Amino acid sequence: MKKFRFNLEPVLRKRKLAYENCARELAAVISKLQLEEQKLSDIQRKKSETISEFERKNNPTTKDFVIYVPYIDQLELSEIRQLATVKQVEAEVESAREVLRQAQIEHEVLVRI
Incomplete structure (x- = not known):
């Protein structure tokens, strides 16, 4: 009786492709x-x-x-919103890293077999 032999190459290719896709997603999120950090x-x-320009004015x-104070307030609000956006994207980066780690583990398990 012949032994059944399962070829893992298709599964390995699929896992490698998934790993590469995760790496591309991580690069895009980074x-x-x-x-966002540049903004x-x-x-x-x-x-x-x-603020420096306003402080340079002598009198x-x-x-x-009326001109400077509302503009500075608006910039402060923009800064707060952008900081929240940066924190949200940082969370996305961590999530993408975790997905990549899992894909790497799954790929390496099959490579070792």
Whole structure:
């Protein structure tokens, strides 16, 4: 009687493909995180520049207050929103890393067999 032999190559290829897809997803999410962090940095830079510009005025007038204060407040709100977005994307990165770790483990188990 012949022994049944199961070829694991198709399963191995499928797991490797899943691992590669997870790696691509992680790279995309990391890229998204870098973009969101850059946006946050830009907002913080604008806020800092605006505050410095306002402080450089020797005798600020009421008009200056009316112009600068709401704009600075708006930048602070934008900064808070962007910070929340960055934290959300950081959570997505961690989730994608965990999925990649699982896919790597599944792939390595089959490679060792």
